[in-house]
Amino acid sequence: MQLLRLPKTSDHFGRYYTAQEIAGLLIQTMSLEKPKTVIDLGVGDGALIREASLIWSDARFITVDIDKNTKHRLPLHISPSLLEHHVGDALEYALDKKLGVSFGTIDSAVCNPPYLRPKWRKHFNSILEEANLHSILPKFGCIPAEVLFIAQNLRLLKVGGKLGLIIPDGIIAGEKFATLRQALATTHRIERIIELPRRIFRNTDAKAHIMVLSKNISADETIQIQQLLPDGQLSSAILLPTEKASSRLDYSYLATNKSTRDKSDGLKLRDITLALKRGTFSSAERKTNELNILHTTDFTSDRLTVPKKFSSKRTLVKDAKFVVAQNGDILIARVGRNFNEKIWRVTSGPTIITDCILLLRVHPTYADRVFNYLTSSIGRSNLMSIAHGVGARFITTEGLLDLKI
Numbered sequence: 001m002q003l004l005r006l007p008k009t010s011d012h013f014g015r016y017y018t019a020q021e022i023a024g025l026l027i028q029t030m031s032l033e034k035p036k037t038v039i040d041l042g043v044g045d046g047a048l049i050r051e052a053s054l055i056w057s058d059a060r061f062i063t064v065d066i067d068k069n070t071k072h073r074l075p076l077h078i079s080p081s082l083l084e085h086h087v088g089d090a091l092e093y094a095l096d097k098k099l100g101v102s103f104g105t106i107d108s109a110v111c112n113p114p115y116l117r118p119k120w121r122k123h124f125n126s127i128l129e130e131a132n133l134h135s136i137l138p139k140f141g142c143i144p145a146e147v148l149f150i151a152q153n154l155r156l157l158k159v160g161g162k163l164g165l166i167i168p169d170g171i172i173a174g175e176k177f178a179t180l181r182q183a184l185a186t187t188h189r190i191e192r193i194i195e196l197p198r199r200i201f202r203n204t205d206a207k208a209h210i211m212v213l214s215k216n217i218s219a220d221e222t223i224q225i226q227q228l229l230p231d232g233q234l235s236s237a238i239l240l241p242t243e244k245a246s247s248r249l250d251y252s253y254l255a256t257n258k259s260t261r262d263k264s265d266g267l268k269l270r271d272i273t274l275a276l277k278r279g280t281f282s283s284a285e286r287k288t289n290e291l292n293i294l295h296t297t298d299f300t301s302d303r304l305t306v307p308k309k310f311s312s313k314r315t316l317v318k319d320a321k322f323v324v325a326q327n328g329d330i331l332i333a334r335v336g337r338n339f340n341e342k343i344w345r346v347t348s349g350p351t352i353i354t355d356c357i358l359l360l361r362v363h364p365t366y367a368d369r370v371f372n373y374l375t376s377s378i379g380r381s382n383l384m385s386i387a388h389g390v391g392a393r394f395i396t397t398e399g400l401l402d403l404k405i
């Protein structure tokens with residue numbers, strides 16, 4: 001199967017467009033015979049229902065989009081008697097009334113939600129509560145639209161109803177979403193996850209996954225996790241025990257970690273780290289500050305140590321209130337497209353860094369082993385596998401500490 005690349009990036013409605021083959025894969029992965037009704041909240045141009053209607057030809061489609069123009073772009077081959085489109089906000093509390101259906105009655109839903117942070121509205125609490133997802137609330141200041149769209153779909157579905165999603169990497173792999181993953185896997189059931197190749201959406205570096213959920217069905221013992229390979233085939237499956245659902249669920253992380261685990265003696269960076277800190281100054285502050293501050297843009301690929309020109313006089317940094325790296329420390333860019341290529345060791349004196357760089361100080365016995373590992377091709381690829389982010393990638397200190405060296 002060749003993957004399509006469609007010509008858009010995210011716009012102000014939070015849209016990425018779903019390649020037709022990915023939509024087809026999502027529908028097949030749901031393994032549903034003949035659903036009566038299919039809901040698509042945030043239908044856009046109808047990429048998902050276009051494929052769904054080819055397989056579920058008798059189903060009735062109920063679609064919603066806030067953008068009034070989408071109506072004119074919906075698939076023409078679906079008979080008007082089977083397609084009911086609503087222009088409006090899918091995050092309204094009384095969505096059932098708007099759609100003319102009762103909550104808890106729909107047998108299937110597909111959704112590629114917008115990637116947005118909507119302004120908090122009081123009724124979002126109730127939406128999460130009625131979807132049995134209220135346990136995630138304390139974790140968030142503001143809830144991303146993807147989570148609210150999942151919750152609205154779950155409210156509409158009947159017990160055992162299926163939801164096929166295309167969701168961003170953050171939900172599958174982000175630490176912040178651990179309680180959501182836990183709730184989805186235990187209150188509901190995560191049937192399958194398929195990691196999609198990066199840049200499946202042209203002009204974006206967004207990484208996304210297919211996830212199929214069943215509403216309120218007792219959990220299976222394992223979650224089946226796969227990856228869509230560049231040649232269009234599915235990888236073999238990793239069967240992750242459901243009690244580990246709060247950990248990362250992205251295939252490339254699980255697969256890389258497993259192969260490293262198989263080879264290493266199980267030593268984690270966490271076990272030997274003496275200090276792991278972000279620099280103090282922002283990149284903007286560096287421009288106006290007289291101090292000599294190293295930033296990610298200063299890294300070059302022709303060396304592995306910090307050049308002398310970035311070191312500061314010891315007298316200048318003595319008793320400093322800001323973070324200063326010392327000889328032996330390892331500096332790692334924590335953000336950016338090629339962050340894993342920006343790893344230097346400090347060898348020529350105190351170095352002041354921006355907050356885009358992490359200072360890693362490990363027990364001296366392990367200093368060479370850690371540096372050699374991080375700058376090896378397996379180390380750099382493991383760093384990439386713990387990265388998060390739609391677009392620009394970043395790593396967290398927790399992710400780094402969990403690396404097995």
Ligand SMILES: C[S@@+](CC[C@H](N)C(=O)[O-])C[C@H]1O[C@@H](n2cnc3c(N)ncnc32)[C@H](O)[C@@H]1O
Pocket residue numbers: 013014015016017018041042043044045046047048064065066067070088089090091111112113114115
């Ligand atoms: C990521 S796009 C997905 C489009 C289409 N389903 C696809 O897969 O190509 C998300 C869609 O959600 C719509 N949207 C954004 N906020 C919305 C809201 N509050 N209610 C309904 N639709 C919304 C956008 O207009 C956009 O069409």
